[in-house]
């Protein structure tokens with residue numbers, strides 16, 4: 001039997017927000033939900049209907065990424081030109097690749113993964129002229145606990161799979177995992193830079 005979530009007016013919205021921690025809990029582990037009310041709550045209800053912890057985290061994460069991508073679609077706030085972002089051009093630096101330049105994952109000038117913290121990050125140069133999204137404005141993230149939202153906010157420079165595993169690991173295991181990964185990635189980047197420098201010093205072959 002389905003449990004009907006009535007979210008039809010502001011009073012019921014407040015009630016739903018207060019009870020959400022219960023709906024997320026083990027008490028509703030085997031009870032499917034059905035929405036009776038505002039359509040914008042459907043993605044939240046869909047996530048609550050995914051009952052396994054890891055699967056739900058994954059679904060919430062994907063829905064949130066989709067929400068952010070749709071919001072910024074066609075906005076082009078970083079305005080990359082010849083590899084340099086708006087901030088790099090404004091500050092007359094010779095660096096390229098914007099705030100991804102230090103990331104181990106950056107490949108061919110693109111991000112091959114989906115990192116929500118990175119997707120939400122915008123520097124002051126962008127923020128002073130544009131409205132940017134905050135985590136509180138992504139409804140589906142309410143399906144995560146405050147601790148998971150905190151981890152999500154801080155997990156830059158990581159792949160989607162790593163972020164999902166961090167969220168699953170919880171408050172005590174996630175921080176050491178994140179720090180360890182950043183240290184490993186720092187040394188990998190250093191090695192990569194040295195290899196590139198050595199390559200550029202080699203004499204060019206003219207066949």
Ligand code: SF4
Nearest residue numbers: 078085087098099123
């Ligand atoms: S957020 Fe700012 S620093 Fe980062 S890529 Fe965009 S313009 Fe550049």
Ligand code: SF4
Nearest residue numbers: 100103106111115118
């Ligand atoms: S994980 Fe983040 S920092 Fe790394 S390439 Fe992707 S968006 Fe850039």
